[in-house]
Every structure is written in structure tokens, then in C-alpha cells.
Amino acid sequence: MNARRLFVAGANGAIGRQLTRLARERGVAHVSHLRPGRDPAGFENPAVLALSDPDALDAAIKGCTTVLQLIGTKRERFGKGDTYESSDVATTRQLVESARRVGVDHFVLLSAAGAGRPFGAYLKAKARVEALVMKGGAPYTIFRPSAFTGEGFRNLSAMDAVTRFLHLSKLRPIPTDVLVAGLLNVALAREPLDTVLEGEPLWAVAAT
Secondary structure (H helix, E strand, O other): OOOOEEEEEOOOOHHHHHHHHHHHHOOOEEEEEEOOOOOOOOOOOEEEOOOOOHHHHHHHHOOOOEEEEOOOOOHHHHHHOOOHHHHHHHHHHHHHHHHHHHOOOEEEEEOOOOOOOOOHHHHHHHHHHHHHHHOOOOOEEEEOOOOEEOOOOOOOHHHHHHHHHOOOOOOOOEEHHHHHHHHHHHHHHOOOOOEEEOOHHHHHHOOO
């Protein structure tokens, strides 16, 4: 198997920071994408650029086998200028197009539980993002976790207990370390391809 080299879009987010840290600990080659103005200190191979600059983006992704799209926003960030269109949809479109131009052979997307049957603006945006990836040309793996718990997120032990009791794996909050391990495992193994992981299959990939 060819050595994998990852382009981590959104390395400065809560999930991105944990993923790049784990990649560094495991000796996985990767490029850490940061928005302009972010401090690159502590990141391996930082690429500080706007995804709207196709030449800079192509240069940063060139030589990578895999794009991990971890960028997204929440409604509470709208006051800072973020929208689902700009932070979720547009960035994914830019990454998909660059991956096609450069020849990336795997696109990993962090989506959300419920995107398969979307209601509300958030999940409808996630559904649009997934469609871009599915039609992008590169083999893909889409993660649809429910709520996050762990480093950088609030404690959801009550929700975890209820969803375990009711066997609602699709709604069970996932610890960020489990999610990050799963994302990295899938990126390194380049499988499963052309697959959406939700519920038990999503939890299983962290144990591979």
C-alpha cells in the first residue's frame, strides 16, 4: 500500500487539533490547513491559506493522498460572519474541486447524524455538503456522528446513558478521542470507500 499523506482542512478546530496531534504521535505524514490569521505554532507542515485561492490550495494539497474535511460552523458563530453556506458548503466545494484537479484518491468528510433525512437549515446544509463529496469524483468516506463529548465539548453523560439503554447508537454522543481515532484509521486504511458511517459502523472503525 502506498504511504498515505493527509491534508487536514480545519486543523485549528476542536476535532482538527486532536486529529493532527494524534497523527503526529503516530508518525502520520500530514499537512495542517489553517485559516489566514491563525497561529501555525505547534502544527506540523502548516498551510495557512484561504480555500478560495485555488492555486495556493492546489499547491498545498499536491502530494497528499487524502483530504479530511473537518470545517463546519454553528448558528452561534453567525454573529462573527460565518454561515452554513460559507463555512460548510463553500469550503467543501473548494476542497472537492482541488482534490479533483490534484488527483487525491480519498476524501473523508465529517458530517452529522440526520443528514440522510435532513430537516432544518443545519442538516440541509450537511446534506448539500455530502452530495458535493459523493459527486466529486474521488472515493469517499462520510462520518455522521451525533453530539460530541470529551475535550473541547460539554459532558453529555445523561444523554449517553439514555441512548445506550434505548440502543440508539445513531444518537449516542461520541467521545472526541473515539471519533478522531476512527477518522485517522479510515484515512490510513483508505477504507471503507464510498460509504456513509453512522451509528454502530461509525463506532466500529475506531477499533480497527
